[in-house]
Amino acid sequence: MKPFEYASPKTEKQAVGLLGKSWSEAEVLAGGTDLLALMKDDVVAPKRLVNVKHIENLGEVHFDGKEMRIGALVTMGEAADNALIKQHFPILHEALWEAASPQIRNMATMGGNLCQRPRCWYFRNGMGLLPVDEKGESLVLKGDNRYHAVLGNHGPSYFVSPSTIAPVLIAYGARIRLYGPEGARQLELEKFYRAPMHEGEREHALKPNEMITDIFLPAASTRAGYAEIRQKEAFDWPMASCAAVLEMNGSTVKSARIVLGQVAPVPWFSPEAALHLTGKAVTEETAMAAAHAALENARNLGKNKYKITVAKVAVKRAILNAAKEGA
Amino acid sequence: MADYKWPDQQHRSYLGKKIDRLDGPVKLTGRAKYTYDYNPKGLLYGALVTCPYARAKVLSVDTSAAEKMPGVKALKVVKTPGTETHWAGDEIVALAAVDERIAEDAARAVVVKYEVLPHFVQDEIEPPKDIPLASGPLSQEDLEDMFSNQVPEGKIADAIKTRGINWKPDEGFFKDLKGYGVDQVVIDALRGAQVKPGTAGPKSPYKRTAVQTEGDPDKAFAEAAYVVEGVYGMPVITHCCLETHGLVAEWPDQKSMNVHVSTQNVSGMAAQMAPMLNLSASDIHVEQQNIGGGFGSKFGPDSWGMHAAELSKMAGGAPVKMMLDRKVEQEMAGxxxxxxxxxxxxxxxxxNLIAWESNSWGTGGVTGGGSPPLPYLFRIPNQKKQHTAVSCNIGSxxxxxxxxxxxxxxxxxxxLDDLAAKMGMDPMDFFLKNIEMTGPRAKTYAEEFKIAAEMIGWKEKWHPRGDKTPGPLKRGLGLGLHTWGGRGHESHCDLTVHPDGGVEVRIGSQDLGTGTRTVIAIVIADAMGIPIEHVKVFLGDNKYPMSGASGGSTTSGGVSSSTHRAxxxxxDALLAKVASSLKAQxxxxxVVKGTVRVKSDHSRAMTWKQACAKVGPVGITVRGNNPDRTKPPDLTNSGIGGVQMAEVSVDIETGVVRVEKLMAVQDAGLIVSKKTCETQMLGGMIMAVSYSLYEEKVMDPTTGRMLNPNIEFYRLAGLPDIKDLRIHLHNTQEQENRGVIxxxxxxxxxxxxxISNAIANAIGVRVPFMPFTPGRVLAALEEHGQNAMAGGAM
Incomplete structure (x- = not known):
């Protein structure tokens, strides 16, 4: 790990003042579960760490009946234990419980989870987020891409978005509040993520001197289902996950928000899947049709064909779980 | 002549019973000290500069900037310009500095220029049919390859005889071989070998042995009523020791060295280090109280350990700690x-099995890899087999x-399981039908099959291939059997009975976490008839009497035999001293439960402490030995085996496999410590769940680098993945009579x-290669037209 400066501001304003104009200048330190590992492995080497844990009011969960506000510093463990989250956003609770290990959940923050870097093994081994050989050809396409993207994978980004709770939050229609030198702005979480086109770009819309301060979830009368398919039951990254939030009209689906995780460089919002459910009852057949629609444009990079199958199962099971929920 | 027989049932207070391991409390409370925890005053931290390329030639090494950094105390160029490196992670420079950060900074400041050379890391692909047989003379390097790949010594001797050698070995070389314990047949073959110029053959990653034939396999296959052909395999996996490899070396003066090392070989370490340091083995003090796993990968000081020793000397004797980080550990430490x-x-x-044919291949790194003994256990009468060693640019x-x-x-x-399926036979019936082919152990295997079958409910649960139950979750049963040697190694110990009744034993062995301390204490307590609390075990120090390396399951038999005799x-020496005071011979x-008494008259008795008080001020000290393998074994023995049965569930939509049950029946000779014996079994079974489902050293074809040098994507089973594992120790009287194994x-x-067989039983198709990942399971299903999610609708 390279030497770095350490700052511990008390306000948002101080914090963003300490952040830099480029990513190499400074990084936000919250739970540190991802950042410290990246620094130890020499994947990132910021000149300054800005510890945001002493900023007030970012560690709370509020619900006024219309909207839930989750502070960016709420830990995943606290969120997983929160009764209001469990009651109003049950699949967020479920996804949080499935994530990582108790030790990590107790340190990792909700804001940090949304900003965590991809687990791509080329990236983590210091070969870059868009790794290429000396001829400029993608190491991912030529190499071992068993865990890489099957959707939105026309390059040059092939990694998968790592957060398991982002797809759930997007399915619930979450917004986030960002704070920077020009003040605060709000963004739909769905629009926060993007696939970099150049090495050095980040996977999200955050500027180097901005930070996430809050997550907002609109209350709604919905049914929600979550499914994540992973190889191990113990601490493991899913091969695919899916969050399905359905607004019902009697026994038929009025509208649906289907979001897949771990399949694309961004959380993958699938209006195609939703279309196959709208106006229909949820059955094994409609769920399956939605699953096929979600993966219709999937592309096998050579070693990740199974992920297409697994992702379909995740979509199908998430939808069926939504129909079961509270029934 | 003393009676060294193991105590009979009436004289066992601890032997064969479930005794808590002696080192449990210190480990559970974190007080146990490992090599990693040894931080003496003035400690320097070692760091390595490693090669990022799978194969390269070192062109230049510039260490000037690193050497000028304040805090850098010693630096050594390991691979000088001109040297070729053979795997990513190979060490180029080793250095030591006053703290970890400076050591890492200094390592980063070293500038190495390489000429990158072509590499090969793909061992899974079936080798082409037409590789020229290696026939040229063997080089010294070829020979070393064979040793490191554990090629049987008879095979090595044959290769030397048929192919000759390309250098003339001198007497020093033969002496070294002898010193390494190389069998005489190899030395004789070398002495008689034809010396001719040349190399082993063209540089191909493939080295193929000659076809070995027994009986008439072609005729047997032609006559066979049932024949199956399949591909099976398992990838390179790593050891994943929780404590990485490494040591702390320090020189109190220029003529002696102390080493704290993470090792399976306390007694044998000094002799390996001494020659390269111009020391005698007697100048080196080796210590280790606890080790965080070895599994066969920690017998030597390793190159990085030798660097630490040299750096310490260069730094005026200051202690140098060189423990590998996880990445380097995964890349090259085994x-x-x-x-x-x-x-x-x-x-x-x-x-009846009548014919076998195999074309096997595999890699153990640059040197090719071991050739598995095929067919395993079953001596099928007609055989044809050939093995191809694949040379890959990965750590050895x-x-x-x-x-x-x-x-x-x-x-x-x-x-064999596939053949049974083809015949429509229950595989257990098929294995039993042919069990005589396993030789003298056949009867034991047959007994063990019966017990294992009852444990898992084979009769009730077994179904022909392909679980027909509706729904995506399919269950299946499978079986496997094994054998091993396990005879005790050479072992010596000193045992002292103190005048206050305390008993201590000093032995140059090591407790790998397997229960060696506990085994020794049990043996001594029961042999002497005293409470186990009286016994103190001191091990992990090469200044204690020599005891063998802990490898090949040789420790229990070795240390229990030497300490029992002591x-x-x-x-007996104690009884001789106190007999007259009890008016007896x-x-x-x-001695029973801490009381010394006359067998025929229990009223003539004294406590153990009273007896010990009579032996004089220095107590009694004796030496106990277990002979080396040139002598026939008496208290120990060779040859164990067992049967295991697995029940798995497979989600055929996702390809996810869970090992729901694993039942083991094991014969084990005389069981000393039942609890640690069972935990040893459990450890092996957990490792098997892990390597069957998860573990794989993933190499990037383009860069030749390991992509998962961590324990995140190098997956290991976690607690929820380890389900119902049970053990039955088949300790019949007949087994007990064989001694400790x-x-x-x-x-x-x-x-x-x-587990592989259970998956085939569950889903109806064989998944050829481990680990049985969702990707492999789904691919196998799809190949047989069974992808549940492939179609348009269900």
Whole structure:
């Protein structure tokens, strides 16, 4: 790990003042579960760490009946234990419980989870987020891409978005509040993520001197289902996950928000899947049709064909779980 | 002549019972000190500059900036310009500095220029049919390859005889070989070898042996009523020791060195280090109280350990700690060779095995890899086999729990299971029908099959291939069997009975967490007839009497034999001293539960402490020995085996496999410490769940680098993945009479095979290669037109 400066501001304003104009200048330190590992492995080497844990009011969960506000510093463990989250956003609770290990959940923050870097093994081994050989050809396409993207994978980004709770939050229609030198702005979480086109770009819309301060979830009368398919039951990254939030009209689906995780460089919002459910009852057949629609444009990079199958199962099971929920 | 027989049932307070391990409390409370925890004053931290390329030639090494950095105390160029490196992670420079950060900064400041050379890391692909046979003379390097790949010594001698050698070995070379324990047949072959110029053959990653034939396999296959052919295999995996490899070396003066090292070989370490340091083994003090796993990968000081020793000397003797980080550990501190094979087996119409043919391949790194003994256990009468060693630019293989056995078991017993399926026979019936082919152990295996079948409910649950139950979750049963040697190694100990009744034993062995301390204490307590609390075990120090390395399941048999003999001798010496005060002859006395008494008259008795008080101010000290392998064994023995059965569930939509149950029946000779014996078994079974489902050293074809040098994507089973594992120790009287035998290796062999067979039983198709990942399971299903999610609708 390279030497770095350490700052511990008390306000948002101080914090963003300490952040830099480029990513190499400074990084936000919250739970540190991802950042410290990246620094130890020499994947990132910021000149300054800005510890945001002493900023007030970012560690709370509020619900006024219309909207839930989750502070960016709420830990995943606290969120997983929160009764209001469990009651109003049950699949967020479920996804949080499935994530990582108790030790990590107790340190990792909700804001940090949304900003965590991809687990791509080329990236983590210091070969870059868009790794290429000396001829400029993608190491991912030529190499071992068993865990890489099957959707939105026309390059040059092939990694998968790592957060398991982002797809759930997007399915619930979450917004986030960002704070920077020009003040605060709000963004739909769905629009926060993007696939970099150049090495050095980040996977999200955050500027180097901005930070996430809050997550907002609109209350709604919905049914929600979550499914994540992973190889191990113990601490493991899913091969695919899916969050399905359905607004019902009697026994038929009025509208649906289907979001897949771990399949694309961004959380993958699938209006195609939703279309196959709208106006229909949820059955094994409609769920399956939605699953096929979600993966219709999937592309096998050579070693990740199974992920297409697994992702379909995740979509199908998430939808069926939504129909079961509270029934 | 003392009676060294193991105590009978009436004289066992601890032997064969479930005794808590002696080192449990210190480990649970974190007080146990490991090599990593040794931080003496003035400690310097070692760091390595490693090569990022799979194969390269070092062009230049510029260490000037690193050497000028304040805090850098010693630096050594390991690979000088012109040297070729053979795997990513190979060490180029070693250095030591006052703290970890400076050491890492200094390592980063070293500038190495390389010429990158072509590499090869793909061992899974079946080798082409037409590789020229290696026939040229063997080089010294070829010979070293064969040794490091554990090629049987008879085979090495044959290769030397048929191919000759390309250098003239001198007497020093023969002496060294002898010193390394190389068999005389190899030395004789070398002495008689034809010396001719040349190399082994063209530089191809493939080195193929000649075809070995027994009987008439072609005729047997032609006559067979049932024949199956399949491909099976397992990849290179690493050891994943929780404590990485490494040591702390310090020189109190320029003529002696102290070493704290993470090792399976306390007594044998000094002799390996001494020659390269111009020291005598007697100048080196080696210590280790606890080790965080070795599994066959920690017998030597390793190159990085030698760097630490030299850096310490260069730094005026200051202690230098060189522990590998996880990445380097995964890249180069040991790997189990891969093994793959195209296997054909045939049986007659009654189900008798008659023919075997195998074309196997695998890698153990640059040097090729071990050749699994095929067919495993079953001496099929007609055989044809050939093995191809694949040279890959990855860190070298090391012994990994039961070297070659899991590979041989998988390649053999999966093929037999497929043959049974083809015949429509229950595989247990098929294995039993042919069990005589396993030789003298046949009867024991047959007994063990019966017990294992009852444990798992084979009769009620077994179904022909393909679970027909509706829904995506399919269940299946599978079986496997194994064998191992396990005879005790050479071992010596000193045992002292103090005048206050305390008993201490000093032995140059090591407790790998397997229960060695507990085994020794149990043996001594029961041999002397005293409470186990009286016994203190001191090990992990090479200044204690020499005891063998802990490898090949040889420790239990070795240390229990030497310490038992010492305990019997010390007890008898004590009884000789106190007999007159009890008005009896020594042979009329016994010690039972801490009381010394006359066998025929229990009223003539004294406590153990009273007796010890009579032996004089220095107590009694005796030496106990277990002889080396040139002598016939008496208290220990060789040859254990067992049967394991697995029940798995497979989600055929996602390809996810869970090992729901694993039942092990194991014969183990005389069981000393039942609890640690069972935990050893459990450890092996857990490792097998892990290597069957998760573990794989993933190499990037383009860069030749390991992509998962961590324990995130190098997956290991976690607690929820380890389900219902049970053990039955088959300790019949007949087994007990054989003496103490090590069991650890056996436990890890059969379960992988049982899991593979259970998956085939559950889903109706064979998944050829481990680990049985969702990707591989789904691909196998799809190949047989069974992808549940492929169609448009369900």
């Amino acid at each position: 790997a189990r060779p891969s093994a793959y094979g195209r296997v054909k087996v045939g049986a007659d119409k009654d189900g 293989a090391r012994a990994w729990r039961a070297p070659n056995h899991p590979q041989a078991s998988l390649l053999t017993e999966c093929a 305990a019997v001798d010390a007890r 020594p042979e009329e006395l016994e 090590g069991i650890a290796e056996g436990a890890v062999t059969a379960p992988g095979t049982a």
